[in-house]
Amino acid sequence: MANSGFVFDIKRFEVHDGPGIRTTVFFKGCPLRCWWCHNPEGMYFSESVMYFEYKCIGCRTCVNVCPLDAISFDFGKHHIDRLKCSSCGICCESCPSGALTCIGRAVTVDELMTEIQKDVILYDNSEGGVTFSGGEPLVQYEFLTDILKECRKLDIHTALDTSGYALEDVFEHVAENVDIFLYDLKLADNPSHIIYTGVSNEPIKKNLKMLADSGRGGDVILRFPVIPGITDTQENVEGLAEFISTLDGIKEIDLLPFHDITEKYTRLGMKYNMSVQTAPSKEKLKYIKKRFEQLGLYVKL
Numbered sequence: 001m002a003n004s005g006f007v008f009d010i011k012r013f014e015v016h017d018g019p020g021i022r023t024t025v026f027f028k029g030c031p032l033r034c035w036w037c038h039n040p041e042g043m044y045f046s047e048s049v050m051y052f053e054y055k056c057i058g059c060r061t062c063v064n065v066c067p068l069d070a071i072s073f074d075f076g077k078h079h080i081d082r083l084k085c086s087s088c089g090i091c092c093e094s095c096p097s098g099a100l101t102c103i104g105r106a107v108t109v110d111e112l113m114t115e116i117q118k119d120v121i122l123y124d125n126s127e128g129g130v131t132f133s134g135g136e137p138l139v140q141y142e143f144l145t146d147i148l149k150e151c152r153k154l155d156i157h158t159a160l161d162t163s164g165y166a167l168e169d170v171f172e173h174v175a176e177n178v179d180i181f182l183y184d185l186k187l188a189d190n191p192s193h194i195i196y197t198g199v200s201n202e203p204i205k206k207n208l209k210m211l212a213d214s215g216r217g218g219d220v221i222l223r224f225p226v227i228p229g230i231t232d233t234q235e236n237v238e239g240l241a242e243f244i245s246t247l248d249g250i251k252e253i254d255l256l257p258f259h260d261i262t263e264k265y266t267r268l269g270m271k272y273n274m275s276v277q278t279a280p281s282k283e284k285l286k287y288i289k290k291r292f293e294q295l296g297l298y299v300k301l
């Protein structure tokens with residue numbers, strides 16, 4: 001039982017994170033480091049300090065209040081020494097223009113349920129519900145399970161947006177309380193998976209196979225991030241198609257074309273590995289769509 005967890009956003013009226021109108025809760029912390037991740041503020045479990053240059057008025061309040069001397073103006077340019085910064089948040093509280101913002105906050109089960117329940121009428125009218133995303137929600141599996149159980153008590157539909165990367169027994173335990181899964185498949189080849197995400201794809205494949213073998217394939221919507229030069233290669237698409245063809249009951253795969261978020265990484269002081277900034281071509285998307293349709297899947301783009 002975990003009475004509180006750590007989230008970095010709660011978005012209401014979402015229509016892209018599962019069926020109907022949904023509230024999406026973004027959990028902090030992720031064991032993966034996908035090169036293209038558009039939610040880098042969700043990677044670390046601790047709070048993340050984000051700096052918005054266009055809001056900065058150059059008053060240097062942050063420099064003066066930082067207890068670790070982690071902030072300076074080098075040649076007039078704001079700089080946070082991320083090795084010194086402990087994300088204590090004092091600079092964010094003191095910044096008069098909102099140029100510094102602390103991402104991430106603790107919430108209790110009760111607080112989160114209050115937020116989720118605000119839109120129950122919308123969920124009911126649209127066959128929607130709540131989606132747990134991140135970061136990787138499975139990292140906080142005890143808190144996640146508590147929330148899922150509360151939702152089930154109240155008959156609120158739940159979706160888990162996940163990389164599937166978790167120990168088998170953790171995944172199995174959480175899955176019991178989930179209505180549908182938005183399950184990401186990124187790279188079929190394990191060495192490539194390790195290079196581009198930092199972890200092996202074996203637990204991901206194992207957990208998905210377990211779901212399908214237990215008769216829950218129909219509760220899974222696959223998601224495939226189409227990342228130019230990394231996941232969109234013929235070799236990868238064929239590898240994934242081969243794996244998917246071993247899974248029973250899965251009917252849908254959603255293609256998520258790459259979008260660039262260089263600016264977010266700059267604001268967080270994080271390294272962005274992607275050299276490509278353009279979305280995949282229409283031809284490439286068409287080819288991938290057709291290939292997955294050949295497996296009998298409905299392909300949403």
Ligand SMILES: C[S@@+](CC[C@H](N)C(=O)[O-])C[C@H]1O[C@@H](n2cnc3c(N)ncnc32)[C@H](O)[C@@H]1O
Binds near residue numbers: 037137257261
């Ligand atoms: C940020 S992840 C969070 C959930 C979980 N950690 C996962 O990877 O599925 C949510 C979705 O965004 C997708 N995604 C991440 N970065 C993206 C990008 N730059 N372009 C398109 N989709 C992206 C992921 O593939 C995943 O389907």
Ligand code: SF4
Binds near residue numbers: 031034037038043
């Ligand atoms: S698993 Fe999801 S949240 Fe984690 S780094 Fe990859 S895309 Fe981002």
